[in-house]
Amino acid sequence: MAGRKGHVSRSLEFRLFLWLSLAIVLVAVPAGFLSYSYAFREAIELQDDQLRQMAAWTGGQRFSTPPSEVAGPTDADPESRFIVLTAEPQSPWQPEGAAPGLSANAPDGLQTVAIGGVPWRFVIGARVRGLRIAVGQQTAVRNEIANKSALRTVAPLLGLIVLLPLVIGATVRRMLRPLKSIADDLERRSEANWNEIPDVGLPLEIQPFVVAIKRLLARVAESVAVQRRFLADAAHELRSPLTALSLQAERLEGADMSAEARIRLEALRRGILRTRRLLDQLLALARAQNEPGQTQPVSFLGVLRKALEDLMPLAEAKGLDVGLLSQEDIVVRASEIDLTMLMRNLIDNAIRYTPKGGRIDLSVEIHPNGAAFRVQDTGPGVRAQDRELVFDPFHRVLGSDEYGSGLGLSIVKAVVDRLGADISLGESPGGGLEVTVTIPKTLIRNASPDRNVVGARRAAGERPKIP
Amino acid sequence: MRALLAEDDGMIGEAVVSALKDASYAVDWVRDGEAACEALATHAYDIVLLDLGLSGKDGLAVLRLSRSQGAVTPVLVITARDAIDDRILGLDAGADDYIVKPFDIGELLARMRAVVRRKAGSPHPILSNGRIDLDPATHEVSFDGAPVRLTAREFALLRALLMRPGAILSRGELEDRIYGWGEEVESNAVEFLIHSLRRKLGADAIRNVRGVGWLVAKDT
Numbered sequence: 145m146a147g148r149k150g151h152v153s154r155s156l157e158f159r160l161f162l163w164l165s166l167a168i169v170l171v172a173v174p175a176g177f178l179s180y181s182y183a184f185r186e187a188i189e190l191q192d193d194q195l196r197q198m199a200a201w202t203g204g205q206r207f208s209t210p211p212s213e214v215a216g217p218t219d220a221d222p223e224s225r226f227i228v229l230t231a232e233p234q235s236p237w238q239p240e241g242a243a244p245g246l247s248a249n250a251p252d253g254l255q256t257v258a259i260g261g262v263p264w265r266f267v268i269g270a271r272v273r274g275l276r277i278a279v280g281q282q283t284a285v286r287n288e289i290a291n292k293s294a295l296r297t298v299a300p301l302l303g304l305i306v307l308l309p310l311v312i313g314a315t316v317r318r319m320l321r322p323l324k325s326i327a328d329d330l331e332r333r334s335e336a337n338w339n340e341i342p343d344v345g346l347p348l349e350i351q352p353f354v355v356a357i358k359r360l361l362a363r364v365a366e367s368v369a370v371q372r373r374f375l376a377d378a379a380h381e382l383r384s385p386l387t388a389l390s391l392q393a394e395r396l397e398g399a400d401m402s403a404e405a406r407i408r409l410e411a412l413r414r415g416i417l418r419t420r421r422l423l424d425q426l427l428a429l430a431r432a433q434n435e436p437g438q439t440q441p442v443s444f445l446g447v448l449r450k451a452l453e454d455l456m457p458l459a460e461a462k463g464l465d466v467g468l469l470s471q472e473d474i475v476v477r478a479s480e481i482d483l484t485m486l487m488r489n490l491i492d493n494a495i496r497y498t499p500k501g502g503r504i505d506l507s508v509e510i511h512p513n514g515a516a517f518r519v520q521d522t523g524p525g526v527r528a529q530d531r532e533l534v535f536d537p538f539h540r541v542l543g544s545d546e547y548g549s550g551l552g553l554s555i556v557k558a559v560v561d562r563l564g565a566d567i568s569l570g571e572s573p574g575g576g577l578e579v580t581v582t583i584p585k586t587l588i589r590n591a592s593p594d595r596n597v598v599g600a601r602r603a604a605g606e607r608p609k610i611p
Numbered sequence: 612m613r614a615l616l617a618e619d620d621g622m623i624g625e626a627v628v629s630a631l632k633d634a635s636y637a638v639d640w641v642r643d644g645e646a647a648c649e650a651l652a653t654h655a656y657d658i659v660l661l662d663l664g665l666s667g668k669d670g671l672a673v674l675r676l677s678r679s680q681g682a683v684t685p686v687l688v689i690t691a692r693d694a695i696d697d698r699i700l701g702l703d704a705g706a707d708d709y710i711v712k713p714f715d716i717g718e719l720l721a722r723m724r725a726v727v728r729r730k731a732g733s734p735h736p737i738l739s740n741g742r743i744d745l746d747p748a749t750h751e752v753s754f755d756g757a758p759v760r761l762t763a764r765e766f767a768l769l770r771a772l773l774m775r776p777g778a779i780l781s782r783g784e785l786e787d788r789i790y791g792w793g794e795e796v797e798s799n800a801v802e803f804l805i806h807s808l809r810r811k812l813g814a815d816a817i818r819n820v821r822g823v824g825w826l827v828a829k830d831t
Contacts, residue, residue: 383691384664387713388622394716395626398633420713449779449823456777456820457829467821506822 156323160316165309176301183297187290191281192254195267199279202228225285227264229278237278246278256283322347326354369434376430379423386423390416425549428485429537432558441589442480444508444517445473451487459495459504466491469507474515475589478563486559489552490519490579496548497523503574514585520572531569556581563587613637613655614723617647617673618662618689623712627660630716644668651677656684658727660719663690663701671704678705685730687722689714740776741830743812745769754812761811764789768804769827772817777829779820801825 152158229237229246236248243264245257252269257280266280329341339362343354393413401409445468452466459466476483494504502522509516526534533539535557538550560567565583572578614636618624624640631638639654641647644667651659651673659677663670674686688701688709701709707726710719738745744753750766752759761769771780771788780788785801797803805817805825819825 380691383712384620384623387691388620388626390713391623391626391630391716395630423713449781452820452823453777453779453826456779456818456826460818460828465821468823471822 157316157320160320161309161313164312164316168308168312169305172301172305176298179301180294180298183294184290187293188286191286191289192265192267195254195265195279195281196269198226199267199269199277202277202279225282227259227266227278227280229266229280231276231278233274233276243278243280250278319347322350326350330357372430372434376427376434379426379430382423386416386419390420422549422551425551425555428489429551429555429558432482432485432555432562439477439479441475441477442483443473444476444483444515447480447483448487448506448508451484451491454488455491455495458492462495462498463501464495464498465503466495467503467505469505470509472508472510474508474510474583476583477587477589482559482562486556486563486581487517489556490581493548493552493556494519494521494523494577494579497521498576499523502576505572512585515583515588517581517583519577519579520574521576521578522572522574523576525571525575525577526569534569612657612727613639614658614660615647615650615654615656616640616660617642617644617650617665617670618660619643619664619666620662627716627719630720634720642666644670644673647673648676651682651684652680658723659684659686660723661686661688661706663688663692671700674701674704674706683730685726687719687726738770738773739830740773740827743769743773743816743827745773754816759811761808764800765804765808765811768801769808772825772827776827779824779826781824785825 227243229239229243231237231248234248237243237246243257243259243266245259246255246266246268250268253267255266255268257264257266259280263283264280265283265286266278268276268278326341326346333341339358341354341358343351343358346354390413393409393416396409397413448468456466491504491506498504498521504522505518505520507518507520509518534553537554539553540548540550557567560581563583564587565581568580568582570578570580612635614631616624616627616631616638618627618640619642621642624642628638628640639650639656641650642665644665646667647661647665648668650656661670661674665673668676670688670690674688677684677686685707686705688706689712690698690701690709691712698709707730708722710722738747742755745751745766747770752761752766752769767789768785771785772778782801786796789800789804790796805819808817815828817825817827
């Protein structure tokens with residue numbers, strides 16, 4: 145919850161919204177109060193003028209009867225209730241007792257007088273033939289009118305306070321949309337196509353940011369490329385001395401030597417063989433991480449069969465039963481070298497870790513979202529907690545005395561990543577390891593054999609149609 | 612047979628030279644590109660072993676120069692780079708074959724023999740995996756040196772497998788090889804033929820890869 149709160153308060157969108165809204169409220173509230181008080185005072189003055197005019201108008205009449213309330217106290221509308229008083233010079237106001245607070249010698253002008261505890265506003269003036277006239281109205285009624293009119297002035301401002309934050313919110317979100325779309329774009333990009341991030345047509349403030357990110361990515365990519373080139377170059381450079389070593393050891397075999405020396409020589413040659421294999425795997429890994437091979441439609445079974453041809457002697461030497469459970473072929477748009485590396489390393493791994501007399505089952509399963517290539521063995525399997533680690537270079541399963549290069553699954557992972565496929569490890573029905581490579585539908589060109597596809601002819605093993 | 616070895620690595624050169632001498636080759640060893648060009652201009656060789664990573668003038672340049680002068684001597688390229696492009700470059704420049712470091716002497720000698728043979732236009736007529744020999748011309752088959760009598764279809768199937776020992780052929784491919792176009796394929800024909808071939812050549816002669824196909828073991 146706290147994290148969520150922190151997340152919100154760090155949002156640029158939220159902060160812009162908050163501060164803009166706050167600024168509007170800070171300006172609008174005092175402005176509203178000022179407008180209200182001006183409008184209120186204006187309305188009061190207007191009503192005073194009204195009273196004066198009324199007094200002048202009333203004064204102009206000839207009263208046949210002494211004037212009293214113009215409108216009766218029972219009148220439904222209190223706003224229209226006025227009291228009109230008249231008085232001869234130096235005598236009390238008539239009707240008697242209507243406004244006890246108003247003194248007989250009160251000067252002309254405005255006065256507030258309480259009648260029965262309720263304040264009234266009176267205008268005294270308009271002497272007509274010596275007759276003084278006072279017109280009064282209840283103060284509360286006047287205030288109410290003034291209040292209403294003042295509120296009407298402020299109302300649009302209130303509307304503004306409510307509406308503006310909504311408008312600001314929408315605007316801010318709209319303005320920041322390029323930022324979000326760039327972030328989404330970056331998220332979707334892989335190592336391969338970061339260079340195509342567009343840096344034109346962006347908002348001016350964001351453009352330098354994107355340019356800087358691209359420059360940084362370029363530097364990172366450069367240093368990664370240097371590392372990988374070094375790996376490839378080092379492995380290549382090691383080949384010549386290793387060739388010299390292995391040729392010399394081979395030559396030694398022809399020499400006269402004791403039986404014990406011959407046993408040692410055999411061990412030496414096995415060691416050299418292991419080094420050669422490690423070197424080959426290092427180069428394969430460097431290749432899988434570097435140049436993407438040329439892609440073309442490749443028959444999956446065709447490549448699988450070639451990989452099997454290379455590995456069958458190894459499997460036969462251990463007495464393993466290797467077989468393919470499915471017959472359907474798929475055509476994958478990929479580099480043939482990549483696919484070969486993928487399958488050879490997976491099958492080689494299975495052969496290495498499956499004990500003598502075991503069984504390895506391969507299968508290709510086509511489903512609506514693509515295809516799954518599965519390798520199941522009857523070896524020791526990989527514990528669930530180690531399943532992520534085995535893809536790390538040189539990770540070796542504890543307690544195993546198998547001399548692998550430690551790179552097989554790293555190569556597989558590099559190829560899988562490059563293909564855009566997916567790999568998962570599990571337990572096979574025989575209790576061993578089950579590796580599943582899921583090939584997305586987008587890579588699969590055609591599920592039926594096509595004569596123009598590399599290896600399809602051989603894989604499908606069909607008879608040519610009779611013309 | 613006279614061979615030219617162009618290799619700048621002392622240890623490799625020395626080992627290859629003595630191995631070639633043991634195999635009855637007359638060997639001249641040069642250690643840079645200039646010397647290789649000179650040797651090629653002044654002597655006639657039956658085969659050239661050319662390391663691509665020579666100092667002075669690199670192997671590809673030597674090869675191009677030699678080919679541009681009309682030399683037809685078989686050239687086997689030795690390279691530490693196994694990137695496909697490098698191989699194609701070498702073959703395009705006129706190499707007859709390539710071998711990638713590290714290699715075994717046995718493999719080198721086999722490639723040399725194959726290159727010379729191909730260049731001489733006399734590919735070895737006998738198909739063999741070391742135990743089974745098959746002569747496509749006379750239709751004679753022998754197993755461990757003892758002649759074996761095969762039917763025409765058994766022979767066709769065995770020949771298909773012996774074309775590339777170690778390669779797996781599917782049922783469809785085998786049917787292709789033993790039946791002509793328009794001939795009716797009997798459903799169990801391949802299994803039947805393989806069964807009878809195993810009876811004549813031993814159970815191990817033809818191996819099955821479950822779900823994929825059949826092969827004869829490679830020469831070991």
